[in-house]
């Protein structure tokens with residue numbers, strides 16, 4: 001099979017002409033054309049290999065043979081919508097249920113993280129009868145109109161905050177309003193939610209949902225203070241609202257110790273609605289909302305059928321089942337724990353050597369390296385982070401940045417990432433930071 005239809009320059013010219021320019025490319029100054037991939041490796045049109053440190057969608061590895069076989073076998077047989085009775089959807093829901101607390105037991109299958117979050121908003125509204133939503137600052141929950149409305153990362157750029165949306169500070173122990181030296185971070189940040197809820201009530205409004213990622217990713221790979229979610233859930237439920245955990249990025253064993261990132265908050269915490277997406281189908285569009293029977297019943301009670309043409313079709317569910325099988329068979333959760341732990345340790349060693357590394361954080365294969373100009377005032381080293389990403393690309397390692405100041409280099413690679421990959425990444429970052437320091441010194445001594 002030919003790997004290219006057009007030479008790279010022509011592909012680029014056609015893309016500029018035909019595809020909306022708000023759909024951006026990685027490395028827009030010098031885009032990479034990828035024609036095939038396997039595991040954690042991408043290959044360009046000349047056969048050059050790139051190490052992929054950011055594709056959390058291709059969760060069990062790009063083009064995993066078990067996934068492609070499951071997809072093609074089911075495609076040969078049947079793909080129909082969910083109004084016909086079929087085993088795959090119930091078998092898949094049953095397998096997912098086994099990874100979750102009993103309370104989360106009713107599933108709705110959809111095609112993207114955005115669809116999942118939009119449905120979560122509807123479920124919350126229907127169950128509570130309330131309209132208002134509390135979100136964390138810098139959050140992103142999807143591209144639908146309803147989700148731009150609850151994504152400060154997007155609506156701030158548009159200068160348009162809806163009156164039913166309330167933004168709480170990101171509980172970021174490194175850069176947030178309360179930091180790692182605070183005696184009770186969880187309580188301090190949860191107290192703000194409590195007072196926000198009081199303000200909402202004073203305006204005569206009522207909370208429908210608190211909506212947050214279990215580990216805020218666009219916010220800069222943040223690890224929520226332990227105990228935070230339980231306290232917030234208590235306040236939100238007391239106000240008649242529900243707790244929605246967005247695990248579109250973080251689910252399916254990425255954190256290593258648990259299957260779901262919300263479980264990092266302890267045994268006593270369980271959201272009322274959980275949304276999932278990206279890694280579910282290993283690149284096939286498959287996403288889901290799971291909730292309690294009470295919430296699902298309230299949604300059913302409105303008498304309106306929920307129909308989704310593609311959601312939960314036999315091919316999607318065959319793929320979802322194959323993804324779960326590979327996670328188990330290849331112990332990818334264990335791999336995330338071991339390799340992620342090793343990479344974190346290597347990055348910590350670099351932190352001891354390079355003052356530009358302000359913070360190294362994360363769990364499993366969800367890590368962040370925050371660059372700062374000054375460790376005291378923690379001023380973000382945005383340009384330097386950008387330079388590191390560009391230089392890593394020259395080394396054929398694909399990385400990107402996140403966080404409100406785009407100074408957090410993020411790692412969320414396919415879960416088959418190896419110890420050798422981790423070592424190669426750390427070694428190259430070390431070299432690049434040394435080079436940056438040398439260039440910086442030369443410029444300083446010229447002045």
Ligand SMILES: Cc1ncc(COP(=O)(O)O)c(C=O)c1O
Pocket residue numbers: 111112113114115117140141142143213217246248249277278
């Ligand atoms: C946390 C989070 N929620 C929801 C979404 C939306 O998912 P999708 O792009 O599949 O619609 C994203 C996408 O980046 C996301 O990161």
